Structures are given as C-alpha cells and as structure tokens.
Amino acid sequence: xxxxxxxxxxxxxxxxxxxxxxxxxxxxxxxxxxxxxxxxxxxxxxxxxxxxxxxxxxxxxxxxxxxxxxxxxxxxxxxxxxxxxxxxxxxxxxxxxxxxxxxxxxxxxxxxxxxxxxxxxxxxxxxxxxxxxxxxxxxxxxxxxxxxxxxxxxxxxxxxxxxxxxxxxxxxxxxxxxxxxxxxxxxxxxxxxxxxxxxxxxxxxxxxxxxxxxxxxxxxxxxxxxxxxxxxxxxxxxxxxxxxxxxxxxxxxxxxxxxxxxxxxxxxxxxxxxxxxxxxxxxxxxxxxxxxxxxxxxxxxxxxxxxxxxxx
Amino acid sequence: xxxxxxxxxxxxxxxxxxxxxxxxxxxxxxxxxxxxxxxxxxxxxxxxxxxxxxxxxxxxxxxxxxxxxxxxxxxxxxxxxxxxxxxxxxxxxxxxxxxxxxxxxxxxxxxx
Numbered sequence: 001x002x003x004x005x006x007x008x009x010x011x012x013x014x015x016x017x018x019x020x021x022x023x024x025x026x027x028x029x030x031x032x033x034x035x036x037x038x039x040x041x042x043x044x045x046x047x048x049x050x051x052x053x054x055x056x057x058x059x060x061x062x063x064x065x066x067x068x069x070x071x072x073x074x075x076x077x078x079x080x081x082x083x084x085x086x087x088x089x090x091x092x093x094x095x096x097x098x099x100x101x102x103x104x105x106x107x108x109x110x111x112x113x114x115x116x117x118x119x120x121x122x123x124x125x126x127x128x129x130x131x132x133x134x135x136x137x138x139x140x141x142x143x144x145x146x147x148x149x150x151x152x153x154x155x156x157x158x159x160x161x162x163x164x165x166x167x168x169x170x171x172x173x174x175x176x177x178x179x180x181x182x183x184x185x186x187x188x189x190x191x192x193x194x195x196x197x198x199x200x201x202x203x204x205x206x207x208x209x210x211x212x213x214x215x216x217x218x219x220x221x222x223x224x225x226x227x228x229x230x231x232x233x234x235x236x237x238x239x240x241x242x243x244x245x246x247x248x249x250x251x252x253x254x255x256x257x258x259x260x261x262x263x264x265x266x267x268x269x270x271x272x273x274x275x276x277x278x279x280x281x282x283x284x285x286x287x288x289x290x291x292x293x294x295x296x297x298x299x300x301x302x303x304x305x306x307x308x309x310x311x312x
Numbered sequence: 313x314x315x316x317x318x319x320x321x322x323x324x325x326x327x328x329x330x331x332x333x334x335x336x337x338x339x340x341x342x343x344x345x346x347x348x349x350x351x352x353x354x355x356x357x358x359x360x361x362x363x364x365x366x367x368x369x370x371x372x373x374x375x376x377x378x379x380x381x382x383x384x385x386x387x388x389x390x391x392x393x394x395x396x397x398x399x400x401x402x403x404x405x406x407x408x409x410x411x412x413x414x415x416x417x418x419x420x421x422x423x424x
Contacts, residue, residue, distance in 0.1 A: 185396035189389065196386070 006046060013039045026072035033068060037061025050212035051135040054204075058220035066227070066301050130279030132210035139214065140282045144260060144271040151253040151289060154296045158249065162240055165304040171241035175302035180233035190232035197225035205290050209279065215286040215293065222294035227301055237298075240305050245295070252292025256285050317369040324366030331359030345402040349395055356391030360384055 016036035023029045037060045044053035085093070129141045139147050162174070180187075201218035208214035229235050238245045259281060260271040267274050273281050331354075338351025364384040368377045 184400075185393045189393040193386075193389065196382075 030068040034065040169305045172305045174305045178233040194225040215289045219293035223297035226298040252289035255288035321366045328359045328362030353395040
C-alpha cells in the first residue's frame, strides 16, 4: 500500500518536472514548479527528512516560486526573443543536461550503504551543544563554516540584484510601490496574519533546537509576512541607501562570523563554542540570522530599486 | 476505546477525501471562473476541516491538536482571501458567468 503511494509520488514528481521544463509559457512552467516542490515536500516527509521537507516547502516551493513568478511577469512584459537556438545547439544542450542528470543518479546509486559518519557523529554528539536536533547540530556547530558561507551567498545574491538598478534609481526604495488598496480582504489579511506569522517563525526557530525547524525556515515565513504587508500597500520597503536596512542585512552573517572567530580565543578553534554556553550562543546567532535572512529574502523578491521619481 | 477513535478518524478523513474529490471535479468541470472558485473554496473550508478533525484523535496531547486547528484556520484565512482576490480579478477582467446551456462543457475561461 505505502509502496504504491511512493511510486505514485515519484511518478507525479517526474510528470510535474517534465511539465515544468516542457511548457513554453514561463507562468505555466512556474506553476508546475511550485506544485513539483509540494510533491517533493511529501517525498521528503516519506523519507523521514522533516527538516529538508520544511525547507523544500518554504524555500524551494514558496520563496523560489515567488521569485520565478516575478521573473515570469517581467519576461512577459519584455519584447519576445524570437531567435531560437539552432538544432545542433539544442541537441548538445539536451545531451549535456541528460549527462548531468545521469551522472548525479550514478553518484547517488554509488554511495556506500553504510551509515554516513556525519550522521553518527551528529547524533552521538548532541550533548556537546545541548541541541537534540542532529540537523541543527550539523548546521550550527559541526559544519558552521558552511552555514556562514551560505548566508554570504544570500548576501552576494542581494548585491547582484541591487546592482541591476539604473543609476537614476540607485539609493531609492526598491521594487514598485503597491498602492494602498481600499479596505478589502487583502488589507484585512495583511493586518491579521503577520502577528501569527511572526509567532510561527519564532516557534520554528525555537523548536529547531530539538526538533525539525530552524532559522532558515522561520526566516522564510517572516519574509512572506513582509512581502504580504508590502503587497497590500500597507508599508513600503525602506530605501536601499538606508543604514538601518543595511545593518539589518549584515547583522546575521556578522554575528555568526564574530562568534565563530571568538571561538579561537574562547574554545580553542574557529567556530567552536564554549561547551557550557553552546546552546545559548547558538540560539542568539540563530535569532540574528532569522532577522537578516528574512530581510534579505524579502528584498530579493522585491527586486532592485528602479523608480525614477523619489517616493514622496 | 482506541478502535472507536480510529474509526472516527477513518470516517472523518474519508469524508474529507470525498470532499476533496468533489471539489476537484467541480474545479475541472464547472463552466466559469466564479463557479470553479466556489468549488475550490468549499474544499478548503470543509474537506480540510474534516481531515484536521479526523487527525486530532491521532496526535499526542492538546498542544498538537491545537496546532492542527491553527493549520486549519490559516488555510481557511488564506483560502478565503485568495478566493476573494481571484474573484475580484475575474470580475475586473469581465469574465462573464457561463450561459446555463453551456454548463457541463469544459470551458477554460479567460486566463488571469
């Protein structure tokens, strides 16, 4: 019974993946991609990887979906590019893509069947950090440098998006201004939901210590709340030249990096935490990251500053 | 006692799945945007509610049951809001309600 469920899930994922790359309209393709993400989320749940499932639903399907919808909308307004790549080039691309897919499949199948060392180490060393969630132990302690670099990548992505701003708009508020809608369902929703969203984001961060959850998933929900308020026209994004905004964006990576470097003095190695206070330190760093990642993700969706006129 | 709770869960979740099925048939078969929206939003309210009620006896503790209820409330709120927004766009773009004679035919309606 469950095997059939899994087979059905796998077939749905493959079908949706095909639909996402085979349709010609960017909007249809994005819709297929979002549903594909939700099917993948259920697949991760079936595999017992609840942390990955949460991330897939929040980041893979939700946030990436929002980014792609924005891109599709822009592309539809742009003049269509009629030049199709030549047949040999397309054949070459198909072969290259298939090669990557087959190569990845071969690598996955060639993995040794023994329990990976990392999982054992992460599960048995839970006492070292005071966290019971092995995934969070890996992210925040054992492979902390990877997580810091991940945040730096987000930061670099935002710099990339901002660098698309025309000169005349630089320093202004990013994205377009959504007019404050007349009192309606969206305004009501954007007033009622954010307190709940903030609570859920904090909850995900807090339970992430011992159960599936964490700063990144919480940050995505927080970013969604920011975008909702903006979409309803209740608030506008601050100008990109705002010092407070920039400090907010670097707060998380800076705190993580600072704590990591302090580890050299306090615990004898970079990104090592003094054992007695490990959990408290990790939670503080995670909270700083929650705020910064939420702001960065929201700004990525909002886009570069492009308003020629200064906002009143 | 536990078999009774299991039976209750099975009945409620079964009814919820039936509701989803009916809503999906409505989404695929109803003639115009507003009718299709009606089918889907009913599913959001009723079918999800039935499934959440059916899951409640299966979770440990009041806290988890309350969290399930919160999930239902959030889905209701977002479903109702999105339903209103889609209906607003459909009306603004002048999607006409389908003629009674055309009902049952698969008419995809205007794209949003």
